[in-house]
Amino acid sequence: MADLTLTGVCKSFGKLEVIRNVDLQIEDGEFVVFVGPSGCGKSTLLRCISGLEDITGGTLTIGGERMNDVPAAKRGVAMVFQSYALYPHLRVRENMGFGLKVRKVAKPEIERRVDEAARTLKLDSLLDRFPRELSGGQRQRVAIGRAIVGNPEVFLFDEPLSNLDAELRVHMRAEISGLHKRLGNTMIYVTHDQIEAMTLADKIVVLRDGMVEQIGSPRDLYYRPVNTFVAQFIGSPKMNLFDASGLPANILDTARPAPRAARAGLRPEDIRVLPSADGPVTGRVVNNEYTGAGSLLHLDLEGLGQCLAIYSGGDAPDEGAHVSVEFDRSRLYWFDEQERNVAIG
Amino acid sequence: MTRFQSPFVRVCWYLSLAILAVPFVFPFLWMLSGAVKSQTEIFAPTLTLLPETWHWENYAEVFSYQPFARQYFNSLYIACVVTAGTLFISSLAGYALARIRFAGSGLLLLLLISALMMPEEVTIIPNFFLMKWLGLMNTHMPLILLPMFGSQGVMATFLMRQYFTALPPELEEAARMDGLSRFGIFWKVALPLSRPALAAVGIITFLFSWNLFLEPLVFLSDIELFTLPLALSNFTDAYGLPLWHLQMAATSLAVVPILVVYIAAQRQIVESFALSGVKG
Numbered sequence: 001m002a003d004l005t006l007t008g009v010c011k012s013f014g015k016l017e018v019i020r021n022v023d024l025q026i027e028d029g030e031f032v033v034f035v036g037p038s039g040c041g042k043s044t045l046l047r048c049i050s051g052l053e054d055i056t057g058g059t060l061t062i063g064g065e066r067m068n069d070v071p072a073a074k075r076g077v078a079m080v081f082q083s084y085a086l087y088p089h090l091r092v093r094e095n096m097g098f099g100l101k102v103r104k105v106a107k108p109e110i111e112r113r114v115d116e117a118a119r120t121l122k123l124d125s126l127l128d129r130f131p132r133e134l135s136g137g138q139r140q141r142v143a144i145g146r147a148i149v150g151n152p153e154v155f156l157f158d159e160p161l162s163n164l165d166a167e168l169r170v171h172m173r174a175e176i177s178g179l180h181k182r183l184g185n186t187m188i189y190v191t192h193d194q195i196e197a198m199t200l201a202d203k204i205v206v207l208r209d210g211m212v213e214q215i216g217s218p219r220d221l222y223y224r225p226v227n228t229f230v231a232q233f234i235g236s237p238k239m240n241l242f243d244a245s246g247l248p249a250n251i252l253d254t255a256r257p258a259p260r261a262a263r264a265g266l267r268p269e270d271i272r273v274l275p276s277a278d279g280p281v282t283g284r285v286v287n288n289e290y291t292g293a294g295s296l297l298h299l300d301l302e303g304l305g306q307c308l309a310i311y312s313g314g315d316a317p318d319e320g321a322h323v324s325v326e327f328d329r330s331r332l333y334w335f336d337e338q339e340r341n342v343a344i345g
Numbered sequence: 346m347t348r349f350q351s352p353f354v355r356v357c358w359y360l361s362l363a364i365l366a367v368p369f370v371f372p373f374l375w376m377l378s379g380a381v382k383s384q385t386e387i388f389a390p391t392l393t394l395l396p397e398t399w400h401w402e403n404y405a406e407v408f409s410y411q412p413f414a415r416q417y418f419n420s421l422y423i424a425c426v427v428t429a430g431t432l433f434i435s436s437l438a439g440y441a442l443a444r445i446r447f448a449g450s451g452l453l454l455l456l457l458i459s460a461l462m463m464p465e466e467v468t469i470i471p472n473f474f475l476m477k478w479l480g481l482m483n484t485h486m487p488l489i490l491l492p493m494f495g496s497q498g499v500m501a502t503f504l505m506r507q508y509f510t511a512l513p514p515e516l517e518e519a520a521r522m523d524g525l526s527r528f529g530i531f532w533k534v535a536l537p538l539s540r541p542a543l544a545a546v547g548i549i550t551f552l553f554s555w556n557l558f559l560e561p562l563v564f565l566s567d568i569e570l571f572t573l574p575l576a577l578s579n580f581t582d583a584y585g586l587p588l589w590h591l592q593m594a595a596t597s598l599a600v601v602p603i604l605v606v607y608i609a610a611q612r613q614i615v616e617s618f619a620l621s622g623v624k625g
Contacts, residue, residue, distance in 0.1 A: 052518050073524030085515035089537045099523035146519075 002063050002076065002153030002186045003028045004049065010057030011041075011048050011210075018044045020210040021058070026188065026203070031180050033189045033197040035233070036207035042190045043158055045207070049188065050079050050156050063153060073103075075154075078147035082159040084139045086131040086146070092118075093127040096146045110149075117148040120182070121175075137168045144179065157189040161196065173199060194234055198222070206230050228339040231265050237296060239265045239333070240307040247304070248280045251329060261334035261342045270331040271309040273297055275317055279324025285317050301325065379593035380404070387589050403594040407580075410591060412569055413598075416576040421602065423488050423572060424554040430493045431501050431550045432543055439505025440531050444517070454506070460499050465559065468495070473563055487564040488557060488572065497553045501546045508542035509535060548606065548614050555603065573599045 004026040011019035018041045026032050034042040047053040049060060051072030060067045067075050078099075086095050096117060097110040105113075118124050121141045131139055140160060147155055157176070161169045177200055180187050191197055197204050198218040206213040206221065206229075214221060214230045225231035225239075232238045242264045244256060256264075283301035295316035297309045309325065317323050334342040350358075374394060379387050380403055382396040407413050441447075442454055472495075476487045492498065512535060520530045536543075558574040565571055571579065577599065580591040607614065 050522065052521065072521050077522075079519070079522050081515045081519060083513060083515050085513065085519035087516065087519075087534060087538075102524045102529070 004154065004186065004188075005061045006049075006058065007061075008058035009045070009048060009055055009060060011044055011053060012056045018210050019048065022210075022212055024205060024212065024215065026186060029184050029186055031177075031187045031189065031200055031202045032205060033191060033201035033203070034205050034207060035191060035194055035197040036213075037233070038192060040207040041210040042192075042207050044210075046079075046156050046158055046188060046190045049154075050077055051075050052079075073099075076152055077154040077156055078150050078152035079156040079158065080140075080143045080147050080160045082162055084131070084143040084163075086139060086142055088131055090130075091127070092123065092129055092131070092134070092142050092145075095131065095142060096127075096149050099146065099150050113149045113151075114145075117145040120148065120179075121145045136164050137172060140164065140172055141175070144176070148179075148183070153185065155185055155187040157187065159190055159192070162191070162193070169196075176200065195236060198234070204234070206233060224341070224344060225333065226341050226344055228263065228265065228335050231333055231335075231341070235267055237268045237308045237310070239267050240271070241265050241335075242304045242307070244334075250280065251327060251332075255329040255332050257334055257342055260336045262337045263335040263339070265333035265335060266307075266327055266331060268296070268308040268310045270328040271307065272326040272328070273299070273309050273311050273317065274324045274326065275321070277322035277324050279326060281327070282322065282324045285319050285321045285323060288316055288319050290316070299323070299325065376593050376597055379589060380597045381594075382590055384588060384590045387593075400590065403590050404598070407591055407595045407598065410588075411571075411576060411579055413576060413595065415569055416571045416573055417598070419485065419570060420555060420573040420599075423485055424551050424602075426489050427492045427497075427554040428547050428551045430489070431498055432547055434493060435498060435501035435505045435546055436536060436539065436543065437531070438502045439507075440509050440535055442502070442506045443509035443512075444535070445527075454503075457499050457502060461496055461503070463496065465496060469559060469563060476564060482564060483566050483570065484564075485570065488554070488560055491560055492550070492554050492557065497550060501550055504546050504549075505539065505542055508539050512538060544610060544614060548610070551606065552603065 004024070006022050006024040009019060009022045009024075010017065022045060034045060036042045044053060048055050049062075051067070051070065055068050062075060062077070087098065090098060093114055096114045100110045100113065114127070115124075118127055121144060123138070123141055123145055126134060126138060126142070131142065134142065140163075143160070160176070161172050164172060173196060176187075176189075180200075189196075189200060201218055203215060204218055204221050205215050208229055214226045216224070218234075221230060221234045225234060228239075228241055232241070244252065244262055244264050247264060251264075281301055281304065283299045283304075285297055286300050286306070287298035289296040289298070294310055294312035297311050297316060299307050299309055301307055311317075336342055378394050378396060381399045381401060383398070383400055386393075386396060386398075442450060442457075472487070472491060476482055479486075481487055481490075516534055516538070517530050520534045525533060556574060557572065558578075561572045561575040565575065568579070573595075577592055577595050580588045580595060582588055
């Protein structure tokens with residue numbers, strides 16, 4: 001069993017508190033993604049789990065055993081680094097078998113495990129190359145292979161795809177997802193890319209300033225964000241936020257759940273843009289970003305300010321065009337003065 | 346030079362480089378030429394690069410004039426011991442200064458670097474008394490200990506430290522995850538990756554020790570213990586005037602190990618100097 005429990009975990013660098021009182025339960029075989037903006041502490045939390053950083057408060061258990069003071073190599077975890085961290089002086093085969101060699105595993109067993117991992121990751125033909133002779137995607141596969149051969153209970157990925165180009169990233173994302181399905185191990189993945197988080201995760205942990213903002217499935221986070229931060233962080237393009245006072249009376253009267261709902265959130269795909277400027281909410285197109293499948297319109301709405309809308313029809317209105325918009329009232333999110341989702345409480 | 350230059354421009358470049366190389370190459374050729382000339386011919390009014398009569402016996406005389414083979418061996422083994430010792434100490438110290446966080450490491454580095462500012466002429470007298478007190482006068486120990494722990498050792502430590510600082514920390518972290526101890530990381534990851542820096546430090550140290558003159562002059566009095574630089578200055582006649590033909594012959598023999606090392610590791614040496622410059 002490789003379930004993980006973090007109870008009141010804290011990490012400080014001197015007086016700087018980077019992780020603050022994190023409670024988290026990760027089930028065996030779960031794919032958990034830590035997301036959050038730069039500097040939120042997601043990588044530090046991962047490093048605390050790996051053992052590369054000491055925990056300054058709280059408890060970490062893996063498979064029921066307390067791991068706070070256990071060295072990194074003895075926690076049963078393997079890490080895939082953002083920069084791959086392959087040993088440049090060793091060939092792919094030696095890189096993958098290095099950890100086993102250090103642990104004094106018998107040579108035939110090392111060879112068997114390396115060959116098996118290489119087959120899984122389609123690295124068979126690259127085993128005798130040096131890392132410098134590999135492409136970015138191949139290096140990443142070797143880094144994953146190095147993690148696999150140790151048969152860890154938990155895989156840790158620290159932004160493993162951020163050095164790859166967009167196309168390769170999509171491909172590797174699918175490979176990692178496939179790998180999780182095949183191996184069934186617990187995986188913890190750090191990214192700042194919420195698309196990666198949404199597509200890979202069973203469970204997403206949203207972090208801000210070293211604290212957990214929300215934990216839930218991708219759907220949970222998308223449809224039931226606990227506050228404006230999560231609402232805006234999950235989903236691309238990000239959710240629009242309006243002051244409730246600026247909304248037309250008919251929306252306020254029919255859709256607002258309670259007077260304390262001070263702000264309304266609406267995703268760009270739930271705003272319908274009409275070419276004529278005679279609706280209840282009107283505005284001007286500030287910018288039109290053509291994305292192929294549609295256009296992302298930057299609108300300046302009267303009384304509501306700037307917002308984003310996805311226009312998926314034919315020709316989108318040009319910059320400067322006057323338009324009106326219709327809000328899908330059933331998809332409105334309401335937040336109170338403290339930015340908490342009113343529906344969740 | 347770019348790849349697409351016309352042949353004329355290329356020839357001009359090569360000519361210019363050849364002319365610029367003359368001041369560097371000529372003394373070397375003059376040394377080789379003087380080594381097989383007679384003393385008289387060296388000072389002949391007409392300057393000739395090739396001798397009228399080839400005096401190969403100069404080389405034999407070098408060995409009969411003083412215990413040159415023994416002195417050659419002295420230089421060689423001292424340079425090898427100093428190089429090996431310096432590589433060992435500077436790599437360990439450089440790694441510690443670059444990678445291990447400990448109280449006062451910054452201050453220690455500052456102190457080390459400040460030691461580089463001290464000319465060895467200033468420290469030679471205290472070192473003389475120290476070695477005398479230790480009973481190491483007229484032995485090779487000062488020639489081994491002073492470069493290893495003196496300014497050359499500091500320079501080597503600084504170079505190694507700069508190189509280790511530039512190694513990606515993720516490599517060490519990966520090694521930690523693989524189960525290596527701190528020394529294991531140094532030995533199996535950091536040290537193999539620092540081969541260019543080790544080559545640079547090795548060659549600089551070897552040259553330094555090989556060319557050392559002041560220390561042998563101060564600490565050695567027995568001719569059997571002399572090292573090459575001191576031995577070279579000892580080819581004099583009864584009036585103390587230099588026997589140039591013997592000095593040239595001996596010098597041409599003295600450069601052989603340096604040339605061998607340089608030719609064998611030319612690419613790595615050039616790379617390592619470039620690398621230490623960039624990374625430092």
